[in-house]
Amino acid sequence: MTIQKARPSRRVWLPALFLGLFGAVLAARLVQLQVLQHEAYAAQARSELLGSSTIYARRGAILDRNGGVLATSVDTWDVYLNTRAWRTPETRAAVLEKVSAITRIPRPAIEARLAASGAVETRIAIDLDFELGRQLIEADLPGVVLLPNTARVHPEGDLAAAVLGFTGLDNTGLAGIEAFYNDILQGKAGKAVYERDTLGDPIPYGQYVATEPVPGDDLVLTIDRYLQRLAEEMLAAAVKEHRASGGSIIVMDPANGEILANATLPSVRFSTLEQDLESASEEKSPFKNIAVTDTYEPGSVMKVVTAAAAIDAGVVTPDTTYVDNGVVDVEGVLLKNWDDGVYGTQTMTGVLQHSINSGAVFMQQKLGTRLFQSYLDAFGFGKPTGIDLPGEASGFFRRPEDPGYSPVDVATQSFGQSISVTPVQMMQAIAACINGGNLITPHVVKARIRPDGSRIEVQPAVVRRVISQAASDAVRRMMGEVVTQDPDGWGRNPARYTAGGKSGTANIPVWGTYTDDQQIVSFMGFAPLENPRILVLVRLDQNRNLLTGTQAAGPIFARYVDEALRYLGVPPEKGGGRAAP
Template identity: 55%
Template sequence: MAHQRAKRTSRVWLPAIAFTVFAVLVLARLVQVQILQHDQYAEEARSELYSSDTVFARRGAILDRNGFLLAMSMDTWDLYVASRVWKDDKTARSAAEAISEATGHDATYLRTLVKESGLVDVLVARDVPYDAGKALLDANVPGLVGLPNTVRVHPAGNLASSVIGIIGADNTGLTGIEAWYDSELLGTPGRVIFERDTTGSPIPYGETFTTEPVPGPDIILTIDRRMQFTAERSLQRAIEKHDASSGAIIIMDPQTGDILALATHPRLTFNTLDLSDPKQVQLLRNSAVSDIYEPGSVMKIITAAAAIDAELVTPSTTYEDTGIAYVFGVPLYNWNNGVYGEQTMTGVLQQSINTGAVFMMEKLGVGLFHQYLDAFGFGRTTGIDVSGEAAGLVRRPTDPGWSPVDAAAQSFGQAISVTPIQLVTALAATINGGRLIEPRLVKAMVARDGTRDELSSQVIGQPISPETSAIMRSMLGNVIDPGWYHPGKPHLYSAGGKSGTANVPINAGYDDTQIVSFAGFAPLQDPRILILVKLDENADLVTGTEAAGPIFAALVDEVLGYLGIPPDIEQVAAR
């Protein structure tokens, strides 16, 4: 039987060609994937396999100048629920009950929240205390995932709340020291990269790469908690006694610019702060650095310092007070319409005579007077290390509607607006040897390794000479100790100071309401503290001397006693 030879055909090449084309395509695709787009696919693979999390560093604490805690961060948990685990009703119910017991949230609310969120991981509780959160997580509640977080606590309560300020939900500072030093306090966040399973959970004992977070340094304030408490309590009592709407007390070390106490009223309360209430939002502002006001007669200190420094007057220079000073035909009266006759410059400060201040300003001339205002830092921010500082307002000849009367009014504290911190800074220069020092609220930072970084005081100008400063101390001492009763005179210490009473300016003049203040220092020859007491819109309408003077006197006795400074008034010291 003969074999029939197969007929030659070219169809056999068809599958061969098809396979070859397929092989080439596969090869090309491999080249594309493995070589050309290698990095992209490798990255995608890594992102599938690895997950990462930011580990926030612990925010630095805020302490008073003696190391007592005012604000610190405590560890908490933010609890999330994997919504797909809760798809089973029975599981969801038991898990929600467990979370509800630990957090106080309603179990039904939790189930609804997870069910309706549409998210894979649903935040069900924020800032759960560490112990409670850990107990929940250790109990392996189905679907529950905890992420570590921190919450800001204030062990000293609301003490210095307007200085410290607040932080937001993302742990960044919003106001006060928290905002100004946010980048330092925040530290450096760390990062965890871990292998994960198909559900996204970390694989136990899988590869983990961790960059440790570096906690922020602790901040040591210049504030002394005892003085702060004393100032806040005094202010609260004064507000109630004089039925004032608001107020501020600042205690400063005039030699260094350290703010030892800064009290404002009203002040924010950490635990009950409700940012949906516009009135409470106002409290986020530190009125002692953000609010401007006309200082009234306290400004005569600056006018006198300028005129004496320019050697145009001396404390004993006299002039004749007729009760009225005419400036370009505009009559300017004394505060009580009084007529004092012949007066020395010391007498001008003692009696708070407006025409005397105008006399000194006219001796200076507008140009030189404004040069001194600039040198004392009016019309610009002091540079204090807290957010929201205002620059104040000084009307100048170049301003629209300027009148020479404005300069005259500025000499006794009208037509000029200042912040309390600005005024205190300028007054410190008049009594500390003439040095204008940048006020500060932070004196040091301490890193976690114990390294302490001391921040030094900054002298930013010399508006008057040391000799003028000594003269000013003496003149202001005569104001408080004029030879008759003065409400601002401390019982135990020599002191100097000046009161101010100014009506509140409105669009077309001045309101009937007033702002009263008293600024002073003690001891007289070697000032250790400078205090400004300010009360706004006191309903009893008593003057700055009567309302704020006694608060100043009491504060001097209490604060200097606390500082361990022996009294320098002999008859009292001897008793």
């Protein structure tokens, strides 16, 4: 009997083919999941299981030159609420009531934040006090998550707020020193990783630090908190007395460019920071320190620079004479003296003493346009000083190659018109006139202190020599004659110290013309005369009583010098008395 072999049929090979293809697809999918996309799916699983948060580094402190704390950071908490953790309305109500009681945030405010967010996890408090945060942790409330943070505090209150600046919610500097040195102060943030349960809450004891934060460096400023407070108090009183819109008092060591005080009005205040930010505008911004951001025409203070250039170039001496007729003709334009006075035969020292415009033009014309403006370049006008504060302006003066230039421009530049400067630019230039002739970069940071305690000093930066030692000595003594001669008794001469200085009264240009009822007045002076320890600029903006720089700013300079040098322990040179210990 012949046995017939089974013949394949669709009933056999179709299922076999289907099972084979299914197995191949399944194997390929497994290879894709387990091999090719392993890392991606593993990361997704970890992201569902693990959460992470930033650990902010300790932001460096900011100290005054003597170690007094001006800004530092304290530990705080950011508080989040996870609504998925509340299974019943009763639990929600109990948690919110307890959170409100501990954080002192009204419950309606918390409810409003939750409603506005719409997210599962909502931040309801930033920079909560550290001890209050500890109370929340101990309460062990469901859905309450606390993450560590730091907040900036200022032990000296609003002192030097315009210099220090402030930080944002992410601890990043937004203005002042905080912004300029943000990378140094901020350090490097760390990272904390924690395991989460099915509701998304951190599992107790399931957190570990993945990356340790690196603390920021501390900064030691050149600012002296006593001199700063003295400047702020005197400026506030002067603005009120002379009904000014604002002003500045800046104090510098002319030998090394260290800014000892920088008071400005208007100025941001830490105590009203939120309101100041809300009312900020282009004209009045809390981000600005007007000592470096705003320009103005300096007026007759510029005559010191003109005299320094002319004496250094050898075209005049302090005793060179000329005859003042009250006006000077420049290309058919008559330039008058500020008081319409006629002073007759005068020396160059007399030009500074009487603030004679025609005398400044006389020195400029002796120099010639190109040489005079090369000195303006050398003194740093028209470019930033390089001070370590944000937003510094460059200033400007018109040159022969500029559109619209006229010989009148360079003539008026000699007595402080047709040229815009910042207050700190003017300080840098006058410092070079009296310190032996060196242009030095102004700075407000004296040293850095690293987390390991090592200290890095900031060395004075000499940009260039501008005038000779002999020319500087001559100009310094000429400025001494300006202060000594005080026939009207306005009080610009300090009572206890020898000094030198020069006033400035500049009308504010409006639509290309000068008005008599808007002015900026200033007095730039130094003391002691032979060995200057401080250089002081007093500036008042739009003083409504329309007193001159000598009348309004000069007496403030004299009072400040007497008090500041007493504090610095400089022995009095006149008037008796003892210096402070």
